[in-house]
Amino acid sequence: MSNEIKSIHEFDLNIICEYYATVERQGPGSPEITLKALSFIEGLTPESRIVDIGCGTGGQTMTLAKNTSGQITGVDLFPLFIQLFNENAQKNNVHDRVKGVVGSMDNLSFQNEELDLIWAEGSIYNIGFERGINEWRKFLKPGGYIAVSEGTWFTDHRPQEIEDFWMDAYPEIDTIPQKVMQMQKAGYIPVATFILPENCWTDHFFAPQVEAQKNFLKKHAGSKPVEEFIANQRHETVLYNKYKAFYGYVFYIGRKI
Numbered sequence: 001m002s003n004e005i006k007s008i009h010e011f012d013l014n015i016i017c018e019y020y021a022t023v024e025r026q027g028p029g030s031p032e033i034t035l036k037a038l039s040f041i042e043g044l045t046p047e048s049r050i051v052d053i054g055c056g057t058g059g060q061t062m063t064l065a066k067n068t069s070g071q072i073t074g075v076d077l078f079p080l081f082i083q084l085f086n087e088n089a090q091k092n093n094v095h096d097r098v099k100g101v102v103g104s105m106d107n108l109s110f111q112n113e114e115l116d117l118i119w120a121e122g123s124i125y126n127i128g129f130e131r132g133i134n135e136w137r138k139f140l141k142p143g144g145y146i147a148v149s150e151g152t153w154f155t156d157h158r159p160q161e162i163e164d165f166w167m168d169a170y171p172e173i174d175t176i177p178q179k180v181m182q183m184q185k186a187g188y189i190p191v192a193t194f195i196l197p198e199n200c201w202t203d204h205f206f207a208p209q210v211e212a213q214k215n216f217l218k219k220h221a222g223s224k225p226v227e228e229f230i231a232n233q234r235h236e237t238v239l240y241n242k243y244k245a246f247y248g249y250v251f252y253i254g255r256k257i
C-alpha cells in the first residue's frame, strides 16, 4: 500500500491549487483557534499593519479582519487564491482595509520594521519554520508579534509509518520545545504555544473535503493524476486518524525583542 502512495511533491501544482480553491480552508484551523491565538497579541490599533503570509483564500484572514481594526495584507503565491481572497474580503465587507496580493514568502517587499503583526496559519512550512521566523523578523517593529501554526511532533518517538510520511512531506517537523527554542534563538520572546484541537483537522479541514473530493473526481473523470491526488488526500486523513496522538498543528506566538 505505502508504495502506491506518492509524495505530495510529485503532484501537479495546478491540480493542488484547483482542488484547494473549492474548500474554505487550505490547512487545519478554525475561527475559534484564530481568535485564541489573536488573544495573545497586545497593542493592536486602527493604525496597525498586519500581514497574513500564505493566506490562501483567506478563511482565517476574514476572522482576523472582523476582530482587528488595522490594515491587513494577505500574501499568497497563487493568483487564483488571491482572486478568491479579494472576493471574500468584498463579501465580508472588509475590502477597504483587507487586500490580497500575489507574492512569495521568500521574497517579500515590506519595509524593515513596518509591521505590527505577522500571521501565517499552516503555511510557513513552505519556506521552513526556522528560515521563516528568522527572515521575516526584520519586517516587524520592535515589540511586534509573529503568530504561526506549524506541524509538530507531540512525542520524542513515534511509529515508523508516520515518521516516514513526515520525513518525506516536511522533514523540519519537530517537537514543541525545539520549535520554541528556535523562536527564542531567532530573537522573539515565546509568548504562547498551544496545540490545535482535533476538530481543526476533522470538522474544519477533512470534513469539507469529503464532498470536494467527490466533485473533483466527477469533474476530472478519467484523469489518472487527479485520481492519484485524491487517493493521496484520503490517505492523509487515514494517517491522521491513526496517528493523531503523535502529531498535529501547534500555534507559536512570539514577540520581537
Ligand code: SAH
Pocket: 024, 025, 026, 027, 028, 029, 053, 054, 055, 056, 057, 058, 059, 060, 075, 076, 077, 078, 081, 103, 104, 105, 106, 120, 121, 122, 123, 126
Ligand atoms: N493559511 C491558509 C492556507 C494554508 S495552505 C489556511 O490556513 O487555510 C498553505 C498556503 O501557502 C497555500 O495557500 C499556498 O498557496 C501558500 N504558499 C505556498 N508556497 C508559498 C510561497 N512561496 N509564498 C506564499 N505563499 C505560498
